[in-house]
Amino acid sequence: MTSPSPQTVEDLGLQGCVYLSALLQAQDEGLGVTPTDRLTLATMAELKGLGVIDVPWPENRWNLEPRAEITPAEGFQWRYAWSAYARNLIGEALEEYLQSIPRDELACPWRTQLWQTLSVAETEQYFEQQLVKHRFEASWAQDIVLVHQQRRPALSIARWRYCCWAAVRHGASVSQQQATPDTAVVRDAIYSELRRRADQVASGAWPNCSFPPSNPRPTNALGRLFVEVLSRVQDAFWTIPASDAGFSAG
Structure with a gap:
């Protein structure tokens, strides 16, 4: 029923x-x-x-x-x-x-979960764009979900975008060096480089490695609702990690 x-x-x-x-x-x-x-x-x-x-x-x-x-x-x-x-x-x-929903950081805890969900999805979308640009399989973009879950402390979307960009470029280099195309090897190389870059960025070794979009307004309806109605994070949506503390920083 x-x-x-x-x-x-x-x-x-x-x-x-x-x-x-x-x-x-x-x-x-x-x-x-x-x-x-x-x-x-x-x-x-x-x-x-x-x-x-x-x-x-x-x-x-x-x-x-x-x-x-x-x-x-x-x-x-x-x-x-x-x-x-x-x-x-x-x-x-x-x-x-x-x-009518208050926008202070204690008002609706679900917003943090939504921000984290959007962080993964925005990163996946950018990763897919980079993969397609280099003529790799768009479906490989789902690999970011596992890497994202494993990465603690969290990274901002802009830092994840940098990691995706660098990892796909690395995969393109590996592909060019192959005498016989092997997509499994290339995919694994991209995945490994994605993890390595995320670790380096999180450690503070590369503090300036961040790719926020040129237009900070999200291009999808759910992202716009989050930025413009549910929170006050504004452009910080891209540049700080999704967390409860982020609502105070935004």
């Missing part, structure tokens, strides 16, 4: 409201919902579980569904399904609720 859908945005809760806001903002502004397809699918699955949207899964698409919407960047179909609020009114209700 499925649980009934929430009756108010308060019942939906902070996480659900943020995820639904990101989905709607992505539709309105032509953005990605999150930095990666994988995180977007997880976000949509959460909203499906809460009963506020429908998705065609396990099928890829609905053949005939006039109310279906498609995420602009990812191309995933979904359908608004929350009877408590009309589709044209839910945006305003979500905005009012999110604006």
Whole structure:
């Protein structure tokens, strides 16, 4: 037996409201919902579980569904399904609720978890871009998840971006030296270099190795909501590690 859908945005809760806001903002502004397809699918699955949207899964698409919407960047179909609020009114209700959430560092601990999730996803997206640029498999970008989990203390997104850039360049050099292409060797070389660079940066040996984006505004809806609504970190989103203390530093 499925649980009934929430009756108010308060019942939906902070996480659900943020995820639904990101989905709607992505539709309105032509953005990605999150930095990666994988995180977007997880976000949509959460909203499906809460009963506020429908998705065609396990099928890829609905053949005939006039109310279906498609995420602009990812191309995933979904359908608004929350009877408590009309589709044209839910945006305003979500905005009012999110604006009411205090933004001091003790107010909503889930924000730290969200920042950490975004840190991994933003790094993975940049890693994938670098891999594709050098004609490597985009799927290798998922290797960053394990490296990210193992790295303590944490690094900022900008420092992770540097590590990804350097690791892929190292992989390109290894590939060029091969007489016979061996993708497994190249992938392992990139992974090992990624770990080595992260260790060196974390130790303080390379204090200036940091690649913040030229435009600090996130290019996805979830990142923008975090930076512009849920926190005061602003540009520090990229340059300090995701942590409770980061909200005070931002």
